[in-house]
Amino acid sequence: MRAARWLIPLGGAVVLVGLFLLLRPTDEPEPLATPSPTVTGTPGATPTPTPATPEPTATETPTGQDALEVEIEVDEGGVEVQVEDQRVPNPATIEVTQGQRVSLRVEADVTDHVHVHVYDLLADLTPGRRATITFRANIPGVIEVELEDAGQLLAQLEVRP
């Protein structure tokens, strides 16, 4: 009888361990295992801003071919987001693999700033002129891209390991 009382927690523990082993993804994290055209090569191959030195990299230069292309258009308060030329429904969530390069191109009909939070990257926006922010997504999390002065959410970057 006494042994039986210990069997229940023991059985529970076995079930818990077994479930963990069963449910846990067997391989490496999925996104890395599946080959994707947007995943970059070796991290650090190109110089990127690190979180320690958050220098704004608002550039007009064309980006590398391997970067995830994100286009954001702000028109009369409405936001339209395209990832690799595919329209994303609002509120836009953009899935990014940690370590991947991202190229954000933003066009707006207002004068404002586009702000990638956490990475702390800022670029000026003026009507009729496209701003581009290119960076390597090294920080995991759900990151906000915001129209800074208006306080309007443009998109969320979901940077997954």
Add this chain to the structure above:
Amino acid sequence: MRRLGALAGAAAVVATTAGPAAAHGLGGRLDLPVPMWLFVYGAAAAVVISFVALGALWKEPRLEDGAPGRILPGFLQRVMTGPVPDVVVRALSSAVFVLVLAAAIAGRDEPSRNLAPVFVYVWFWVGLAFAHALLGNWWATLSPWDTLARFLGIGERTRRPYPKAWGVWPGAILLTGFLWMELVSPAGANPRSLAWGIGVYTVITMAGMATFGREQWNRSGEAFAVYFGLLSRMAVLARRDDGRVMLRPPLSGLPGLEPRPGLVAFVMVIIGSTTFDGFSGTSTWLSWTGGLSGMGLAVAGTAGLLATILAVSMAYVLAMGAASAVARTPWHPLAVRFVHSLVPIAFAYVAAHYFSYLLLEGQGGIALLSDPFGFGWDLLGTATRAINFTLLSAVAIWYVQVFAIVAGHVAGVILAHDRSVAAFRSSLAMRTQYALLAVMVLFTMTGLLILSGG
């Protein structure tokens, strides 16, 4: 909680109707949703543990009398309870209070450049919650309001007897006000709004202490004293009645929680507000409120916060109704008697939602300590310290979150079981537990569901 920093142009937010579009974090970061497999695992673990607990836990109460605890050695007693450390800590906490209030009043009007928002919402609200749940009740000494009242001689005597029926209702209402400001108010992270908030709360606290006595208000109306006091009952350190500090098993202070009016509401406010905070970051909420801004968003947020607290309360009341039908006793005393078992679940919610917030966004306070007013100072040489967001990996955050929720569930089940066997005959005890267990599984599932992105 999740709105700091997003309001970088805080003055603009106040002045114009263009409010923030979404729930925000300090610096605009949210935790990644927990992966599906881990959600399933956490949920399964909670159910398995619940059944094991029903079958295998003790049949005689073991926790009800409180653990005897072990008295700490003399020098530690002197450090923790001596008159000199007491004065030093009170002086320090008062100085910090003055600094934060001054920064809120006169510092730069930008949440990310001012010490007050990160101090109040991360270091104080989240940091002290962790400190109290793990290390015991320090608020009695840390509270700047207690020190201020002592200094001014306020509340030494009771002018009016405290109405017994009020219980901790004043604390629950004031806590809801603080949480509304934090989670809903469009200007909640604005330093000037914070200054008003601190000022109003200080006046209310002094009035309450002057009317009903300092001690009485500290245990009834001072929301943070009630909150930290509740959490500290889980802690391994506690003061005995004779004032000496003892080491005791975790959770062992909770069965001694005095049942008072409003206690259920207080715990429901903690669980409901954390649930709402998590929910307001999900795409569901964002799509509901996508077209709203300014006032509309504030109204929706207010409704959402109150509705979540109400829904959580309803779930608990229904469960207690079922239990009372089984035990043939009125439900209300039962609800009060068992609410202590929800305190670990409430803390688990807080821990799961805010631990990365404390360790990542909280780092922002290190730089601001050197430049509390945002005037470009560098008092401690830390002003240029950037936040290291890679301190915690996404996977580490997921494991901690799911572990916290499941551990809170286990603690809740154990406490509820012990109270059941103490309160009822064993056969009845088993059956009253089903209802409680059901509501705990519900809370745990909800907590996990929101972590996984709702």
